Amino acid sequence: MDLPFNIIDVILHFDKYLPIILQQYGLWTYVILFLIIFLETGLVITPYLPGDSLLFIAGALAAAGLLNIWILLVTLMLAAILGDTCNYWIGYTFEMKLLKWKYCPVKQEHIDETHRYFEKYGGFTIVIARFMPFIRTFAPFLAGVGRMRYSWFLGYNALGGVLWTGLFLSVGYFVGNLPIVKDNFALIVYAIIAVSMLALVSIFATIIAAMWKGREKTEEKEKKEG
Numbered sequence: 001m002d003l004p005f006n007i008i009d010v011i012l013h014f015d016k017y018l019p020i021i022l023q024q025y026g027l028w029t030y031v032i033l034f035l036i037i038f039l040e041t042g043l044v045i046t047p048y049l050p051g052d053s054l055l056f057i058a059g060a061l062a063a064a065g066l067l068n069i070w071i072l073l074v075t076l077m078l079a080a081i082l083g084d085t086c087n088y089w090i091g092y093t094f095e096m097k098l099l100k101w102k103y104c105p106v107k108q109e110h111i112d113e114t115h116r117y118f119e120k121y122g123g124f125t126i127v128i129a130r131f132m133p134f135i136r137t138f139a140p141f142l143a144g145v146g147r148m149r150y151s152w153f154l155g156y157n158a159l160g161g162v163l164w165t166g167l168f169l170s171v172g173y174f175v176g177n178l179p180i181v182k183d184n185f186a187l188i189v190y191a192i193i194a195v196s197m198l199a200l201v202s203i204f205a206t207i208i209a210a211m212w213k214g215r216e217k218t219e220e221k222e223k224k225e226g
Contacts, residue, residue, distance in 0.1 A: 018057050022066055030071055033058060034079040037165075040137065041083030044090070047137035052168055059172020069173050073166065080161035084126070084140040088153055091144025118148035126156040130164035 022029045033054065040049035055076065062069040118125070122143055129139035143153055 018054075018061060019066070022061065029067070030075050033072070034075050037076050037079035038083040038086075041080055041140070042086040042090075044087065044137055044141050047134045051133060051136070052131075055165055055168030056172035056176065059169040059174075060176020061172075062169070063173045063177045069169065072169055076165045076169065077162050080130070080165050081158050084136075084157045084161065085154070087137070087140035088144040088148075088150070088157070091141035092147065094141075094145060116146075118143050118146040122146075122148045123152065123156040126153065127160040127163070130160040136164075 018029075021032060025032060036049055036054060037051065039046045040051045058067060058072055058076070059069065061067045062072055125139055126143060129135045140153070140157065
């Protein structure tokens, strides 16, 4: 019963937990941060791990001299790119095995529809999804399921990973130690989460609308051909 509340507490108050982790584990903190970002982006079962707020807080601690900003940039950019890459191949493998399952509820046309979406909007989705919790965890998985061309995926994956980690680490580094920010750090973290969730809702609605429109066009084309 306490586990979900503990996870929520860690996410919302990561500014309090990270300095404790840093004191206890020293340089191993970079490894811990790498693993959190990797898991948050690399496994569809861990989208609840802190992402945006973690990067912002890590940047602020780097500005205070507790972490090295350059090590953070390299480490967490690599974690984000490798995480999405792992998630893509999980989705790719999952799709191949799913369709072989006798009682699979997903039909081939659903996979084909996902494939068409990622062929048309995949690059935009992979980059923009980086800035939205949950969506950034599922987007690379669905790209793998939809068999988005890997060479194309990798380029947008790298671009999105660099932009996402670079932006939030830099913002945390340059404004995290301003008095007004330090005095309202918890509120800033809440604001980051709230803005991310609003973006999540808007982008999710856009994706659903685009996929629905594509489905309608496909059905109209099939009727004309029939």
